[in-house]
Amino acid sequence: MSKKLLSKNKTARKLTRNEKQRITIANVALIPSVIKNYIDTLVEVYRPTFTYKLKVEFFYYIVTTIIKRQNTYENKTLENIPVALNATILRGIKSDYNEYISWLIEQEVIFMAENYEPGHSSNKYCFADFILSPLKEDSVSEIVELKALESSTITVARSIQESEVYEENKHLLKWFNNDLEIDFEGAKTYIKHLSYYEGEIYDLTHKKVHWNHQITVLHHKAFYATRNEESDFRLHTVLTNLKKIFKPFVTYKGQELIGYDLKNSQPFFLIFLIDSIINSNSRIDNIIDRIYLKKIYNSFMLQKLWEVLSTEGFQKEYEIFKTWVLNGEIYENMESIMNPKKRLGSYFANKYIARKKVTEKKKMDNVRALMKGVIFTLFFSSLKTRNSDYKTFKKVFPNLVTVIEIFKRKANADFSKLLQNIESDCMIDFVSRKIANEYPEMPLFTIHDSISTTENYAEILKALMPQYVYEYTGLTPKIEEEKWKKHDFQIDYEKRLKLHPEWYAYNGF
Numbered sequence: 001m002s003k004k005l006l007s008k009n010k011t012a013r014k015l016t017r018n019e020k021q022r023i024t025i026a027n028v029a030l031i032p033s034v035i036k037n038y039i040d041t042l043v044e045v046y047r048p049t050f051t052y053k054l055k056v057e058f059f060y061y062i063v064t065t066i067i068k069r070q071n072t073y074e075n076k077t078l079e080n081i082p083v084a085l086n087a088t089i090l091r092g093i094k095s096d097y098n099e100y101i102s103w104l105i106e107q108e109v110i111f112m113a114e115n116y117e118p119g120h121s122s123n124k125y126c127f128a129d130f131i132l133s134p135l136k137e138d139s140v141s142e143i144v145e146l147k148a149l150e151s152s153t154i155t156v157a158r159s160i161q162e163s164e165v166y167e168e169n170k171h172l173l174k175w176f177n178n179d180l181e182i183d184f185e186g187a188k189t190y191i192k193h194l195s196y197y198e199g200e201i202y203d204l205t206h207k208k209v210h211w212n213h214q215i216t217v218l219h220h221k222a223f224y225a226t227r228n229e230e231s232d233f234r235l236h237t238v239l240t241n242l243k244k245i246f247k248p249f250v251t252y253k254g255q256e257l258i259g260y261d262l263k264n265s266q267p268f269f270l271i272f273l274i275d276s277i278i279n280s281n282s283r284i285d286n287i288i289d290r291i292y293l294k295k296i297y298n299s300f301m302l303q304k305l306w307e308v309l310s311t312e313g314f315q316k317e318y319e320i321f322k323t324w325v326l327n328g329e330i331y332e333n334m335e336s337i338m339n340p341k342k343r344l345g346s347y348f349a350n351k352y353i354a355r356k357k358v359t360e361k362k363k364m365d366n367v368r369a370l371m372k373g374v375i376f377t378l379f380f381s382s383l384k385t386r387n388s389d390y391k392t393f394k395k396v397f398p399n400l401v402t403v404i405e406i407f408k409r410k411a412n413a414d415f416s417k418l419l420q421n422i423e424s425d426c427m428i429d430f431v432s433r434k435i436a437n438e439y440p441e442m443p444l445f446t447i448h449d450s451i452s453t454t455e456n457y458a459e460i461l462k463a464l465m466p467q468y469v470y471e472y473t474g475l476t477p478k479i480e481e482e483k484w485k486k487h488d489f490q491i492d493y494e495k496r497l498k499l500h501p502e503w504y505a506y507n508g509f
Contacts, residue, residue, distance in 0.1 A: 023088075023089055023092045023093075023153060023154050023155070024154075024155045024156075024157055024162075024163060024164040025061070025089075025093070025146060025149065025154060025155075025156055025157070026146070026156070026157050026160075026163070026222070026224050027145055027146050027147050027156045027157060027158045027159075028143055028144075028145060028146075028158075028220075028222045029060060029061065029064040029143070029144050029146055029222065030064060030141040030142070030143060030144075030213065030216055030217055030220065030222055031060050031063055031064050031067075031141060031142065031144055032063075032067075032135055032138075032139060032140070032141050032209075032213075033138065033140045033141060033142050034131070034134045034135055034137075034138050034140075035063055035109060035131060035135065036060065036063075036142060036144065038107075038109070038131065039056070039059050039060075039063075039107075039109065040056070042107055043056050043059075048099075048103050050096055050099045050100070050103075051095075051096040051099060052094070052095070052096050055094065055148055055149060057144065057145075057146050057147075057148045057149050058093060058094050058097070058100050058149060059100060059103075059104065060144045060146065061093065061146055061149065062085070062090075062100060062101065062104060062110075063104075063109065063110075064144075065085060066083055066085070066110065066125055066126065066127070067210075067213055068241075069083035069084075069085075070083055070126070070210065071210050071213060071214060071241050072241060077207075078206065078207040078210040078211070078243075079206055079207075080126045080127055080132060080206055081126060082113035082124035082125060082126045083124055083125065083126065084122040084123065084124050084125075085101075085122075085123070085125065087122075092153045092154055093149050093151070093153075093154050094149075101125070105128075108128045108130035108131060109127070109128060109130075109131050110125045110126065110127055110128055110131075111125065111126065111127075111128045112124070112125055113125065113126055132206075135209055136205040136206060136208075136209060139208065139209045139212040139213070140212075141212070141213060141216045143220055143222065159223070160173055160176050160223040160224060160225055161173075161174075163224065163225050163226075165225050165226065165227045165235070166225065168227075169225065169227065169235055169428065171432065171433055171436035171437075171444065172235065172428070172432060172436070172444055172445070172446055173225050173237075175252065175443045175444060175445060176221075176223040176225070176237065176238070177221075178221065179252055179253045180218075180221070180250070180251075180252050181219075181250070181251055181252075181254075182215055182218045182219050182246065182249050182250050182251075183249040183251075184215060184216075184219040184249075186249050187215045187246055187249040188212070188215065190245075190246075190249070191208050191211050191212060191215070194208075194245075211243060211245075211246070214238075214241060214242050214243060214246065215242075215246055215249070217238050218238050218239075218242065218250070222238070223237070223238055224237065224238065225237050227424075227428075229290060229421075230290075231417060232416075232417055232420035232421065232424065233290070233420065233421045233424040233425070234420055234423070234424045234428075234448055235424070235428050235446060237445075239445055239447055240446075240447050240448065247484040247485075248484060248485050250484060252443050252445075252454050253443075253454065255454040255455050255456065256454070256455045256483065256484060256485045257445065257452045257453070257454060257455075257484040258452060258453065258454070258455055258458040258461075258481065258482070258483050258484065259445075259447070259450045259451065259452035259453075259481070259482040259484065260450065260451055260452070260461060260462055260465050260479045260480070260481055260482070261449060261450040261479065261480045261482055262427070262449040262450070262465075262469065262477055262478075262479065263328045263477070263478040263479065263480050264325055264328060264330050264331075264478070265423060265448075265449035266375065266376075266379055266419055266423075267321075267325045267330055267375060268325055268326075268473075268475065268477060269419050269422045269423050269426070269473075270325075270379075270404075270419060271321075271322050271325050271326070271475060272284075272422065272473040272474075272475060273418070273419070273422060274309070274318065274403065275473075275474065275475070277302075277305060277309065278309060283472070284422060287418065287421045287422055287425055288418070290421060291414050291417055291418045291421065292410070292414065296410070301406055301407075301409070304406050305403060305406055308399055308402050308403050308406070309403065311399060313398070313399045314399035314400065314403070317396075317397045317398075317399050317400050318399075318400060321397060321400055326475060326476060326478075327478075328478035330371075330375070331367075331368045331371035331372055331375070332368070332371075334371045334374060334375075334393075335367050335371060337392070337393070337396045338370075338371065338374060338389060338392055338393070340367055340370055340371075373389075374389045374390075374393060377389060377390050378390060378393055378401070378404065379404065379415060379416060379419070380412075380415075380416050381412070382408075382412045383405055383408055383409075383412065420448075423448065423449055424448075426469065426472045426473065427446060427448070427449060427451065428446060430468065430471075430472045431451070431465060431468040431469055431472065432444050432446055432451055434464075434468050434471075435451075435461065435464050435465070435468065438464070439457065439460060442457045442460065442461070443457070444461075450482070451465055452482075452484070458481075462479070462481065465479060466479050
C-alpha cells in the first residue's frame with residue numbers, strides 16, 4: 001500500500017467571492033464507528049501538530065465525503081473505488097487540508113490511488129486495507145456534527161432547508177422531513193441475509209458497507225441536496241443514491257410510494273434536442289450555453305450540425321430512430337440490427353473498466369439490458385472507442401452517430417452533460433414544478449427521469465406527468481409505473497434456498 005505523502009501547497013489560492021458564497025456543507029454526517037473510534041484514539045494519544053488549530057471534525061468530513069462519493073450512481077458496483085475530492089471546498093474549509101489528508105494516509109485510514117497530473121487527473125482516495133477489514137465486520141455508523149468547521153468561508157447548514165439549493169427546489173425538497181421513513185430494522189435484516197444479487201452469488205461484504213450507510217442516512221434523516229449547473233444539473237438527494245432494492249422499505253406518512261419513469265429517457269431527450277435544433281426551439285438555448293462556448297457553438301458546431309441534419313440520409317435514419325424511441329421499442333428494434341448471440345445460455349457485453357484499463361465481459365440478464373448498454377456506449381463513450389457494438393450501430397445509423405459525435409468533439413463528457421441538463425430542466429424545473437403548483441399538497445420525489453408520490457396521489461401524477469412532458473418537448477412520452485413496495489429486486493428467500501441449498505448451508509444460513 002502506498003504510503004507516499006501529499007506535497008504541501010506553498011500558498012493557498014484565495015477564494016473568490018462567488019466561491020465563498022457557494023461553499024455550504026451539512027452539519028450532520030454519518031461516519032462508521034470503527035473509523036471514528038480509531039481516529040479519536042490516535043488523536044488523543046498521538047495528537048497531530050498542524051499549521052493551524054486542529055479540528056478533528058475535518059477528519060470526519062473527509063471520511064464521510066469519500067463514502068458519499070463512493071455511493072454515487074457512477075459506482076454502480078459499490079466497490080472501494082478511488083474517488084476525487086473537491087480541492088476548492090477542502091481548501092475553503094481548512095487551508096492546511098493537505099496535512100489532514102496526509103495524516104489519514106499515514107495512519108492507514110485511506111490511501112492515494114492516483115497521483116495528480118495537471119490537466120489529466122486528480123488525486124483519488126479510497127479506504128486502506130487496514131481499515132477496510134474491520135469496516136466490513138462492523139458497519140455501524142454514528143452521527144457527528146460539523147458545526148466546528150463553520151467559518152467566514154463556510155456555511156454549515158443545520159438542515160436541508162438551509163442548503164444552498166433549497167429555495168430554488170423547495171417544491172421537491174420540502175418533502176424531506178420526518179414523514180419520510182425507512183423500515184430500518186427490516187432493511188438491515190434484508191442486507192444481513194442477502195447473498196444473491198443481480199443474478200449471481202458472490203461476496204457482497206463491501207456492497208453491504210455501502211448499503212448500510214445508505215439506509216442509515218435515511219433512517220437518521222441526515223438529508224442533503226446538491227445541484228451543480230457546472231455538471232449534470234440533476235438534483236441529488238438521499239433517494240437518488242438509494243439502491244433500488246431498498247425502495248420497498250421506504251414510506252411517506254406510512255404510505256407506499258409509486259413512481260412513474262420516463263421510458264428510454266436519454267434517447268427521448270436526444271430526439272427533443274435534434275427537433276429543437278431543426279425547429280429553432282429557443283427552450284434549449286440556455287442549456288447549450290451552459291455546456292458549450294456560445295462562439296464555438298454558433299460558428300462551428302451549428303454549421304457542422306446543419307450540414308448533416310439537412311441531408312436526405314440523416315432524415316431517413318432519423319425517421320426510423322425517432323419512431324423506435326417514441327413507440328418505446330428502441331431496445332427491441334435494435335436487437336434486429338445488432339443480432340446479439342447467446343453463449344452458454346446468456347448474453348455478454350464488453351465493458352471497459354477505466355480504473356483497471358481493461359475490457360471485461362459482463363453477463364447480462366436479457367437482451368433488453370444488453371441493448372440498453374449499447375445505447376449508453378453510443379452516448380457516453382469516447383470518439384476513439386473500439387467497441388464493436390458502437391461500430392455496428394454506426395454502420396446502420398452513420399449520420400445519426402455523426403451528429404452525436406459533433407457534440408462530443410471538444411470533450412466526450414459534454415454530450416452526456418447536455419442530455420442530463422435537458423432532462424433536469426424538463427423534470428425538475430418544468431414538470432414537477434407545474435404539478436407542485438397545481439397540487440401543492442402532493443408529496444413529490446424525483447430520481448432523475450422519474451417522479452414518485454404517495455399512493456393516494458398516484459393517479460393524478462400518472463395523468464399529469466406525460467401531459468407536462470409533452471408540453472415541454474412537443475413529444476408524446478411513454479411512462480412506466482413503478483410500485484416501490486412491489487419492486488422487482490425483492491428476493492424470494494425460499495426460492496433461492498431451493499435453488500442453492502449447498503451455498504446457504506455452507507455460509508450458515
